[in-house]
Amino acid sequence: xxRPAKSRVTARGSVRGTTPAAGVTGASAPLRVAVPKGxxxxxxxxxxxxxxxxxxxxxxxxxxxxxxxxxxxYRFSLLKPDDVPTHVEYGAADVGIAGRDVLAExxxxxxxxxxxxxxxxxxxxxxxxxxxxxxxxGRPIRVATKYPAIAERHFAKRGWPVEIVFLxxxxxxxxxxxxxxxxxxxxxxxxxxxxxxxxxxxxxxxxSSVVVVNRSSLKLRRGAVQALLDALA
Numbered sequence: 001x002x003r004p005a006k007s008r009v010t011a012r013g014s015v016r017g018t019t020p021a022a023g024v025t026g027a028s029a030p031l032r033v034a035v036p037k038g039x040x041x042x043x044x045x046x047x048x049x050x051x052x053x054x055x056x057x058x059x060x061x062x063x064x065x066x067x068x069x070x071x072x073x074y075r076f077s078l079l080k081p082d083d084v085p086t087h088v089e090y091g092a093a094d095v096g097i098a099g100r101d102v103l104a105e106x107x108x109x110x111x112x113x114x115x116x117x118x119x120x121x122x123x124x125x126x127x128x129x130x131x132x133x134x135x136x137x138g139r140p141i142r143v144a145t146k147y148p149a150i151a152e153r154h155f156a157k158r159g160w161p162v163e164i165v166f167l168x169x170x171x172x173x174x175x176x177x178x179x180x181x182x183x184x185x186x187x188x189x190x191x192x193x194x195x196x197x198x199x200x201x202x203x204x205x206x207x208s209s210v211v212v213v214n215r216s217s218l219k220l221r222r223g224a225v226q227a228l229l230d231a232l233a
Contacts, residue, residue, distance in 0.1 A: 030068060030069070030072055030073060030074055030075040031073060031074050031075070031094050031095065031221060031224045031225065031228060032074075032075045032077065032092070032093040032094045032095070033074055033075070033076050033077070033093060033094065033095045033096065033097075033228070034076075034077045034079055034083075034084045034087045034088055034092075034093035034095070034096035034097070035058065035076055035077070035078060035079070035084070035096070035097050036078075036079060036080070036081035036084055036097060036098070036099075036209075037078050037079065037080065037081075038081065039119070040081065040097065040099075040118060040119045040209055041058060041059075041078070042059070043118045043119065043209075044058070044097060044116075044118065044209075045058055045059060047116065047118075047231075047232045048231075048232070050231040050232065051074070051227070051228055051231035051232065052071075052231075053069055053074060054069065054070065057069055057074075057076065058076060058078075064078075065077060065078050065079075066078075073224075074228075077092070077093055081098070081099060081102060082102055084096040084097060084098045084102075084212075085098045085102060085103060085106070085108040085110060085212055086108075088108075088110060088212050088213070088214050089108050089109060089110055089214065091214055091216065091217075093214070094213065094214055094217035094221055094224075094225065095211060095212070095213050095214070095217065095225060095228060096211070096212050096213075097116070097209055097210070097211060097212075098209065098210060098212050099119060099207055099208070099209055099210075100205070100206070100207045100208055100209075100210060101123060101147065101150070101186065101205070101207045103210070103212070104147075104149075104150055104205065105147050105148075105149050105150050106149070107149075108212070109215075110212040110213065110214070110215075111212065111213040111214075111215060111218055112210045112211065112212050112213075113211060113213060113229060114210060114211040114229050114232060114233060115208055115209075115210045116208065116209045116210060116211065116232060117208055117209075118208060118209040119207070119208055119209045120188075120206070120207070120208045121186050121187060121188045121207050121208075122186070122187055122188075122203055122204075122205070122206055122207060123147065123150065123184065123185065123186050123187075123203070123204040123205045123206075123207055124184070124185070124186075124187055124200045124201070124202065124203050124204060125143075125154070125182050125183070125184055125200070125201045125202040125203075125204060126175075126182060126183050126185070126187075126193050126198045126199060126200050126201060127175055127181060127182040127183070127198060127199065127201055128175045128176070128197055128198060128199075129197055129198070129199045131175070131181065131182070131201075132201070133182070133201040133202055135160050135161070136181065139163075140160075140161035140162050140163045141155065141160055141161070141162045141163070141181050141182060142162070142163045142165060142174075142179070142180040142181045142182075143155070143162050143163065143164050143165065143174075143180055143181070143182055143183065143184055144165045144167050144171045144173075144174025144175070144179060144180040144182070144183045144184075145164065145165075145166065145167065145171060145183060145184040145185060146166070146167065146168060146171060146185065147184055147185075148164045148166050150184065150204060150205070151164055151184040151204075152164060154184070154202075154204045165179060165180050171183045171184075171185045172185075172192060172193070172196045172198060175198065176196060176197075182201065183198070184204060186207060187200070211229060211232060213225055
């Protein structure tokens, strides 16, 4: 179950309620960076190279989850994408790379100063080709999704009641099996939708990877954080 949104990710200015960064925060301590494992990490390597990070630190094929650069400037934590903003919000990392979909779904209280333009895709409403985005008579629209909070907010703006069916696997199966009327999910090229006879009915949001920063770290490690932001931009 996703936790309710309790605040917002802020692009500029201060944020409220962020937990102070845990552990050593002195100027000589490594800047702690939480990065997502998988495809996005491979796309990030070139950006981190601008900060003089050896790609091998991030790409070594082993089970080490916390990795320091040789010069001691950075300490990387390799996490599941959904866990990155949690580590940053609670102060286990100073900086992280997270998707806008995860941030919007869970309502983290973080500073988000930089959109990296990596992992671009869209979140859409889709249904079988014969369907339309019209509420069925006498019942709510049944929606299959991994993003219940985002989906509920999207349909609430249109004044349409919905019944959310949370799925973690292939949400395309919802309409195909009659479980749901529509889906809310991420798409890149739309190939998976087309291959399964689904069509896009509405766009929910644009998604990409952004840099998120712990509020206390922004104050205590401003120089190190800004240097990394400048390198990644």
